Amino acid sequence: MLDKIKSFFSQNKKNYERKNENNNQTHVKEEEYVPSVFETLKFNIQFLKIDYLNIVFRNIYYMYDSYVRVISPFILLEVKNAIIESDFQNMKYQIVKFMILQFISQILSFLDTKVNYNQYQETEQQVQKSILENIFSKDVQFFEDHKITQLADTLKQGCSYIANELSYGQIFQKFNLAITMISRMYFIYYLSPYLLINFLVTCFFSQAIIFLLILKIEKLQEKQSKKNDVFDFIIDDILNNIAVIKTFGTELKESNRIKNMILKSEEESRQINDLQQVSHLMRYASSEIVNVCLILQIFFQIGLSAPINQVAQSITDIFQANHYGFKLANEIIRLISNKPENYYLDGKKQAGKIMQLFKQQSGIPQDIYYDEKDKFSGEIIFDNVTFKYPVSKDSLAKANQKLQQEDKFIEKKEQDQLLSKEQDDSQNSSDQDSDLSDQNLQKENPKLLELNKSNSAFEREYIINNLSFKIKQGQYVAFVGKSGCGKSTIIKLLQRNYDVNSGSILLDNQNIRDCSIGKLRRSIGFVSQEPSLFDNDIEYNITYGSIDSDYTEEDIQKVCEMSGISEFVNDKNRFPKGLKTLVGSKGMKLSGGQKQRIAIARALMKKPKILILDEATSSLDAESENQVQQQIDKLAQKGDLTLIVVAHRLSTIVKSDKIFLLKHGEIKEEGTHQELLSKNGLYKKLVHHQIHFQEKLKLQI
Numbered sequence: 001m002l003d004k005i006k007s008f009f010s011q012n013k014k015n016y017e018r019k020n021e022n023n024n025q026t027h028v029k030e031e032e033y034v035p036s037v038f039e040t041l042k043f044n045i046q047f048l049k050i051d052y053l054n055i056v057f058r059n060i061y062y063m064y065d066s067y068v069r070v071i072s073p074f075i076l077l078e079v080k081n082a083i084i085e086s087d088f089q090n091m092k093y094q095i096v097k098f099m100i101l102q103f104i105s106q107i108l109s110f111l112d113t114k115v116n117y118n119q120y121q122e123t124e125q126q127v128q129k130s131i132l133e134n135i136f137s138k139d140v141q142f143f144e145d146h147k148i149t150q151l152a153d154t155l156k157q158g159c160s161y162i163a164n165e166l167s168y169g170q171i172f173q174k175f176n177l178a179i180t181m182i183s184r185m186y187f188i189y190y191l192s193p194y195l196l197i198n199f200l201v202t203c204f205f206s207q208a209i210i211f212l213l214i215l216k217i218e219k220l221q222e223k224q225s226k227k228n229d230v231f232d233f234i235i236d237d238i239l240n241n242i243a244v245i246k247t248f249g250t251e252l253k254e255s256n257r258i259k260n261m262i263l264k265s266e267e268e269s270r271q272i273n274d275l276q277q278v279s280h281l282m283r284y285a286s287s288e289i290v291n292v293c294l295i296l297q298i299f300f301q302i303g304l305s306a307p308i309n310q311v312a313q314s315i316t317d318i319f320q321a322n323h324y325g326f327k328l329a330n331e332i333i334r335l336i337s338n339k340p341e342n343y344y345l346d347g348k349k350q351a352g353k354i355m356q357l358f359k360q361q362s363g364i365p366q367d368i369y370y371d372e373k374d375k376f377s378g379e380i381i382f383d384n385v386t387f388k389y390p391v392s393k394d395s396l397a398k399a400n401q402k403l404q405q406e407d408k409f410i411e412k413k414e415q416d417q418l419l420s421k422e423q424d425d426s427q428n429s430s431d432q433d434s435d436l437s438d439q440n441l442q443k444e445n446p447k448l449l450e451l452n453k454s455n456s457a458f459e460r461e462y463i464i465n466n467l468s469f470k471i472k473q474g475q476y477v478a479f480v481g482k483s484g485c486g487k488s489t490i491i492k493l494l495q496r497n498y499d500v501n502s503g504s505i506l507l508d509n510q511n512i513r514d515c516s517i518g519k520l521r522r523s524i525g526f527v528s529q530e531p532s533l534f535d536n537d538i539e540y541n542i543t544y545g546s547i548d549s550d551y552t553e554e555d556i557q558k559v560c561e562m563s564g565i566s567e568f569v570n571d572k573n574r575f576p577k578g579l580k581t582l583v584g585s586k587g588m589k590l591s592g593g594q595k596q597r598i599a600i601a602r603a604l605m606k607k608p609k610i611l612i613l614d615e616a617t618s619s620l621d622a623e624s625e626n627q628v629q630q631q632i633d634k635l636a637q638k639g640d641l642t643l644i645v646v647a648h649r650l651s652t653i654v655k656s657d658k659i660f661l662l663k664h665g666e667i668k669e670e671g672t673h674q675e676l677l678s679k680n681g682l683y684k685k686l687v688h689h690q691i692h693f694q695e696k697l698k699l700q701i
């Protein structure tokens with residue numbers, strides 16, 4: 001029988017695996033970390049804010065409640081005996097005692113719910129704050145390795161999980177449940193020790209069968225939850241790229257992709273549902289079987305000598321105990337089984353995700369508290385810098401997934417050979433084989449690549465090679481070069497998004513590795529090619545750059561003039577609300593040029609010492625670009641700001657003090673526009689190329 005059940009499961013498993021072979025997952029999920037119960041407890045406890053009054057109250061309540069639970073069946077038995085013996089005085093006394101005990105219990109229970117709720121909320125807020133601070137402390141590499149939706153998920157679900165685990169209710173309720181279970185068992189023992197033995201044996205036997213079913217359900221649920229993560233990721237990707245989907249008219253393609261995923265997951269849900277129904281049925285049936293066994297025993301052992309109403313009451317109490325007996329049997333079976341990871345699996349996984357988040361140390365320490373006034377003056381030195389991008393976890397996971405698939409393929413080949421040899425015994429061998437392949441996938445594969453270990457599969461090429469240059473304070477410099485030559489990488493290194501592999505970057509002669517990252521970031525104003533705006537009004541976005549709200553109306557007007565915002569925001573027809581106009585999600589209600597100007601204003605509000613414009617005017621039309629350029633030139637003339645411009649359109653940088661021409665991460669030429677032209681080198685070629693291209697365009701028009 002057991003073999004049949006096993007082979008039914010293994011057949012299902014094989015079908016399931018076969019159906020999933022064609023499911024190409026675009027997103028690779030990190031291995032889940034499942035901590036032990038003790039680890040989880042140790043981790044959770046750090047968030048516990050101890051409120052002694054609260055603990056004392058809850059302790060009293062649960063002690064009292066446990067006492068009532070223990071004593072109640074005995075009082076009711078007393079009442080019955082009093083009725084039988086016609087001792088009405090005692091009967092009245094027992095009934096009043098019982099009612100008072102229950103009444104106090106209800107009042108305490110009401111107060112307890114209130115106290116517990118407050119405790120839960122406080123803990124949840126505390127956990128939220130800690131997780132958020134932890135996320136803020138991560139460096140850029142971390143966010144390249146993690147999906148934002150998954151982080152948001154961890155933040156939301158993790159908080160409620162920990163808060164729930166830590167609410168005193170949970171801790172004491174478990175204690176309370178244990179006392180109740182023991183007291184009920186004692187009551188049955190009090191009636192007859194044989195009754196207790198029968199009760200425990202039948203409970204354990206039925207629970208063992210149900211446990212097997214639950215294991216299967218949990219495994220399926222785990223697989224489904226992994227699929228759901230991929231599904232969430234794809235939905236997120238689709239929504240983020242909705243404009244692309246609309247432009248390419250690929251709605252049907254995407255909806256088919258989702259439909260296929262839903263169909264596959266529906267199949268799994270159906271399997272889970274079927275198994276759950278069987279398990280419910282078994283649970284119900286086993287409970288009834290236990291009851292019948294016990295009733296029979298009562299009639300044959302106690303019933304013959306005891307009055308009928310005492311037997312009836314015993315049966316009622318035993319039915320109640322039945323429920324607790326099942327619980328106890330289930331927990332014990334789970335603990336003694338070799339599958340401890342299935343014990344409170346969901347909760348532990350939640351804890352595991354948060355623990356991983358806390359364990360991962362940020363490569364570059366991120367200090368979020370700093371002195372606003374402490375800024376660099378703006379002198380920059382790159383001294384023999386080399387750099388290559390670190391290997392991302394995603395590419396590592398993808399490579400490892402490939403290795404695992406290769407292993408699985410070899411494994412399958414071996415299995416097929418085995419199967420053809422042992423055709424007679426095919427069901428049993430397929431069962432073992434599928435188990436084997438699953439275990440092999442999970443066990444540590446020595447071939448799997450590890451992060452931070454050099455491996456030819458991941459050798460990245462150097463993007464920056466022995467780069468040295470100096471930018472004086474207040475200088476206006478530009479970086480030019482072909483796409484992919486490393487211009488933006490230099491900017492990222494200057495902001496210490498990544499650490500250099502060798503050499504050093506100095507600001508005011510201080511290595512940026514040795515100074516606070518807060519000071520560095522507050523000294524630099526940065527405008528990227530595609531600025532990201534907050535879903536709020538224009539003013540909020542502009543003033544976002546000012547940390548301590550230390551600005552006046554004039555400051556706002558000044559940066560609006562400088563960045564060319566005044567020009568469009570004063571148009572009362574199109575912007576009736578002026579600076580209070582909402583920009584929409586990601587600034588979608590504004591044109592590319594308008595967004596760009598807001599980003600420039602935001603960077604200027606920060607009062608930086610170094611302003612970096614990375615292709616910042618590329619999305620502006622010729623007229624707007626010219627206007628913004630004039631403002632940039634004015635800023636540069638003032639000389640109190642070091643200005644670094646990355647530009648493709650060379651016309652925008654002719655006025656710069658120095659131009660660096662890059663090729664493969666190396667400076668090939670440097671000097672002013674005129675100096676470089678007279679060199680007759682790469683820069684001149686680039687200029688000629690652009691002039692030629694523009695003239696060609698004009699002719700076509």
Ligand SMILES: Nc1ncnc2c1ncn2[C@@H]1O[C@H](COP(=O)(O)OP(=O)(O)OP(=O)(O)O)[C@@H](O)[C@H]1O
Binds near residue numbers: 482483486490
């Ligand atoms: N986060 C990253 N991880 C891995 N490689 C990267 C990353 N960012 C950029 N690269 C690679 O580094 C190289 C230099 O990129 P970079 O953005 O610095 O070029 P660029 O000169 O600014 O190009 P463009 O003018 O097109 O913006 C490119 O080959 C690019 O693919």
